[in-house]
Amino acid sequence: MDVGTWPELFVVDVEGNGATPPDLVEVAAVRITGGRPVPTLHTLVRPPRPITPHATRVHRITNDDVADAPCWEQAAPAIQASLHGAWIAAHNAHVDYRALSRHLPGWEPAGVIDTLRLARAVYPDAPGYSLDALLTYTAVPLDGIPGRRHRADFDAHATALLLLDLAAHYPTWRALAAVGVPASMPGAAAPDYEEQTLW
Template sequence: MTDGPWQDAALVAIDLEGSGAQDGEREAILEAAAVPLRGGVVQAAEGYCSVVNPGRRIPRRPWISPGLTDDVLAAAPPLSTVERELAARLDGRILVGHNVAVDWRLLRRRCPNLRPAGLIDTFRLARRLGKGTAGSSLGALLTHHNLAEQVNMLAPGGQPHRALWDAVGAGLLLTALAQQAGGPTPISLGQLRHLAGLPLDPASPARPAGEQTELFG
């Protein structure tokens, strides 16, 4: 469906925290969050978040998210357990995230059996709408749109650069930007994909079940 309002789509905001691309083929998922949107509203109470045991020690680096210590990770479930939870929440749905291509690259590498229906990038949407002038990071955009406190309320105990906080933030930012893009008339899912969609596979754009036209164009 591309002609209906974007709010009617099966959307889920995601965020991953990882060990860093510097790890190359050994890059590990350290934390994952998935928060559904229904009617354009973030459903934080239905969200899922888990730290992930990478099966090895992770060197302390500046980009490792706060709190993701070896002791915390060692007590976490393995990726195989987390992957089953993610599949139940992501398969057949459109993934929303800030710089979502980065999350999808790692998720696709480590969980190749996941089958989402597409990608929506809030970073791309903000840039296309000219909303990145105050800074294009998720935190800067949430502050610019007066959403940071709402994220804190929906993700109590969370903090920036942790998976749940960032996933909730991406969901709220999508709603704010989509409303600005459409004005009094909600934009369609097709319009949203045109503005902010990314292909799951650059060589083969994803299509939801029953759709014959390209998603991104």
């Protein structure tokens, strides 16, 4: 597939503080440009509620790490401006899409690609579909990615590489989107019903 035919797309990842619903503590976006991932946005966020010990064990972001970070109200304008009018992609995308939508009232991406859906279609015999399992299964090269696993900047970059691997199995953007966009998400194709008449 010619990646140059793609619409503007950012692969995103967010990390939360472990609350229900979660406050965001880290946001990253990687733009697909010229067939390669380009880190575009990364910020820590000081949440209104402390990061739980469980969340810290997963992403290793502590309350001290975010003590001097901007609060959401300070970080949101740049995040919204970066993602405005673009497609987004993420692994298990409904999680990141819902978190961003909840924090960015009025924002809606042009569409949402879920690499989990694509992976299930492309690799039906994969032993697992977590991001870790798929990175191992596809052997996409992770050398040189900044940060570490379970941090937003690393995971967004790794997911972008996975997306490019999956995209190689589709002839066109339209074919990829037909599989990769969940039915309830922006960018989903309208149902192709036959016209109903009374006659």
